[in-house]
Amino acid sequence: MKRSHRAALLASALAAATLVTGPPAALAEADTVDVEVNTRAGLEHVSDLALGVNHAIWDAELGTPAVADLMRDAGVQAMRYPGGSYSDIYHWYDHTAPGGYVAPNTDFAHFMAGVRRAGARPIVTANYGTATPQEAADWVRHANIDNDYDVEYWEIGNELYGNGHYGSEWEADDHPDKSPNQYATLVRDYARAMKAVDPTIKIGAVLTTPGEWPDGITAEGDAGPWNEVVLSVAGPEIDFGIVHWYPTGDSGAEVLPKTDRLAPALRMVREQARQYAGKDIGIAMTELNTTYGRNTQPGALFAADAYATLMAGGVFTTDWWNVHNGLGQVRTIAGQTDYDDFGLLSSGNCTADGTTCQPALNTPFAPYHALAMLSRFAGPGDQLVGASASDPLVKAHASRRTDGGLSVLLVNEDPDSAKDVTLDYAGYTPAAGATVLTYGNGDDAITTTTGTAGQVTLAPYSLTTLVLRPRSSTTPPAAPARPSAGTITDDAVTLSWPAGPAGVKYEIHRQFGTTSEQWGETTATSFTVTNLDPATSYTVNILARDGAGRVSWASPPLSFRTTTPATSSCAVRFAETTNWGNGYVADVTVTNTGTAPIDTWALSFTWPTSWQRVDSGWNGTWTQQGTTVQVASVEGNHVLAPGASTTAGFVGAYQGPNVPPAAFTLNGTLCS
Structure with a gap:
């Protein structure tokens, strides 16, 4: 959901903040952790736009040499413009945003100057809410034909599901029809008009993130939820889908583990694209941030783990919200002053009463250093490979590098305890020595030291990257293509x-x-x-x-x-009947496809994730233990004659992607 900070002006008066202080927790003895790296378990390759950021036209520092140089130094590869919800009120040709503030020297030319100075590539969001396909096509002509800016990636609008169609309204949309069908129909018009000017560009459509509101909701009059409708109608014309993610939580312990939602979310988007658009599409995470420790160490740990997870899942760009944003509630987190600022860099502003001020303008916050660490961990063309840790508070990622090296990124999410890590490698034999990059809680830069490939100690709340070389250098055959x-x-x-x-x-x-x-x-x-x-x-x-x-x-x-059995003595149909964003009602229909009556039955299935559950049910006795659900017959439906069916229903809840169960067993028999 779009948040009010993104529409606020940097120059606006800021509410007084409360400073919360407290001593840092005492350090515990180091825990022992085993990390496994398997280069045979190949994941996705790193895109040349993988590390991205958002720029906004209300930020007077947009495009300045100082900011561009900081972005270059962090290894930023993509910059998105003109900034969140402002995209749907912004008119590029006269650099205006009716109803919003536009800072001086933030027009498209200034943005592109900063992009080029940083050595990055642009991602542009065309105005859907208050403009037309022709205006977008003219922007493509101005950018790529008249000025040779080579803008390849174009989004059509920003978070248009927030236009009031589902109840919440933060996104400008002047169209009388605010349905997903209307959005998708106009996306087709935008894509055709824009590609008529430059056929080489790629067009992206707004999708809901699986597990995040309003994903799964079908509004009155719609043929299905947002993604189903948009992909069915606009799918043939688009090249990628756009998702945003702001996981919620009031502590590092609540927010940091939620990166486990990303892999199933990406799988669901890809499955939806194949089902409704009939093809594979790219995925762009064009906004990402957290709700806790936004500019202190929890934000850095979250950024490092989330970006690496998204790279491994084949997301071609992830764009941090935002370069500058402004001060919010001030408090102390893990011993450091946190300004509740979504920006990578300080805006240099103060609370309304002047009692608390941010560091000097453009001072990097902790997530900036996380992006810098990521650029040293993996670059374009590198391949993420399998890595895991025995301690759930340690996140492990590994990257096979195009220069023959291997790097391992380790995220210690324990705020109190150091971790003594032993590393084991499969499919790769590293030299004994390693370059060790570290970014610890409260640090203002990444530190480089030397170490060994097999062992490293992680400080509490820290990022560590081992950069390794192979023990012997050989030229292997080329890797096969994806099967x-x-x-x-x-x-x-x-x-x-x-x-x-x-x-x-x-x-x-x-x-x-x-x-x-x-x-x-x-x-x-x-x-x-x-x-x-x-x-x-x-x-x-x-x-x-x-x-x-x-x-x-x-x-x-x-x-x-693999499929369920083609033939079985039972068949099951699982169908949602209604969904409200974090819960739903579903029917489970059981059919006796055998030749003998069934007297008394129990149907079982397993949730694919740990965040799904059954809250209540009917037409059966429902129970859940761990992720395993069972519904047992009751008086009135316990006998199923051959060919007969019965339906039991339940109210389900979820706190992440709502992945449907894959298999059902009836009295121990796997059903079709």
């Missing part, structure tokens, strides 16, 4: 991939996080796997091995799910 899956059944799949260099063998690896299981090898470019489990998700990579035994990088991953 594809042919017909998938309940127990088999045929994988195929493009041919690589002559004389190589291909290894097929199934991944369990950071553990690999080799399914087989072949000199062909296809491989059939049998004896799989029904209704089960699998992730595989292909590696190439030449005659000298040299092994390539892993291909990008392929994930697929």
Whole structure:
């Protein structure tokens, strides 16, 4: 949901803040943690726009050399303009935003000057709310034909689901029809008009983030929820989907673990695109920030973990909100003064009573240093690979680098305890030494020291990156391309991939996080796997091995799910009937497809995540233990004759992506 800070002016009067102080917690002895890195478990490659930020036209520092140089020094690769909800009131041709404040020297030319000085690339949001497709097309002409700015990525509007259609209204939208169908229909018009000027550009449409309001809600008169309608109507014309994320919480312990929502959210967006648009699309996270410790260490830890997770999931850009934003509630977090500022850099302003002021203008806050750490951890073309830690308070990410090196990013989310980490590597043999980059709580810069590849101590609330070199330098064969899956059944799949260099063998690896299981090898470019489990998700990579035994990088991953049995003595249909954003009503219909009556039954399924639950139910006795749900028959529906069906319903709740269950068993039998 769009928040009021994004419409506020930096020059506005600020409410008086309350300063909360307290002593830092005492340090505990270091805990022992094992970290596993598996380079055979290939994830996605890093885009050349992966590290992005937002600029806003109400920020007088937009495009200045000082800010551009700071962005360059942090490794920022993408800059979004003209700024959140202002996008839907901004007119580029006369640099106005009726109803909002526009700072001097923030026009498109100034923005592009800053982008070029920083060595970054632009992402532009065209005005949907108060403009027209022609105005957007004229902007494309001005940018790419008249001025050779090479703006490739264009969003159509910002958070248009916040136009009042679902009740909450923060986004300007002058169209009488504010439905997702109207938005999608006009997105088609925008895309066609803009691509008629420059066919090389890419167009993005606003989507809801799975698990975040108003995802899943179907408003009156709509054919389905926002994403279903937008992708069904506009899908053929767009190239990427736009999502935003601001996880909530009042402490680091509440906010930092929520990055586990990102992977299932990305999977759901991709599945929605395939189902409703009939194709794969790119995903851009064009706004990201947190609600706790925004400019102190929790914000840095969150940024590092979230960006790395999104890179591993193939998001081509993640853009921090914002470069400058302004002071909010002041308090002490982990011993440091936090200004509740969404900006990467200080705005240099004070509370209304003048009692508390931020550091000097453009002083970097902690998340800025997290972006700088990320740019040292992974660059364009690098491939994220599997990494995990035995301690849930330590997040581990690893990147195989195009120069032959390997880097490991470790995030210690424990505010009190250091962590003694032992690292183990599969598929990669590092040299003994390592370059160690650290950013600790309260630091004003990243520190570089030397260490070893196998061990490192993480300070409390810290970021650490190990940069490694291989023990021996060889030239492996080229990595195979991402495999594809042919017909998938309940127990088999045929994988195929493009041919690589002559004389190589291909290894097929199934991944369990950071553990690999080799399914087989072949000199062909296809491989059939049998004896799989029904209704089960699998992730595989292909590696190439030449005659000298040299092994390539892993291909990008392929994930697929086997089907439920084609024939069974039972069938189940699971269907939502209504949804209100964090809860819903669903019906589960059970059919006896066998030849004998069923007398007394119990249906079981498992939630795919830990944040889903059944709150109440009817037409059965509902229970949940952990993530396992069971509904047992009651008087009146306990007998199912052959061909007969019965329906039980429940009220469900969720606090993240609401991933539907994949498999149902009736009295222990897996149903179709």
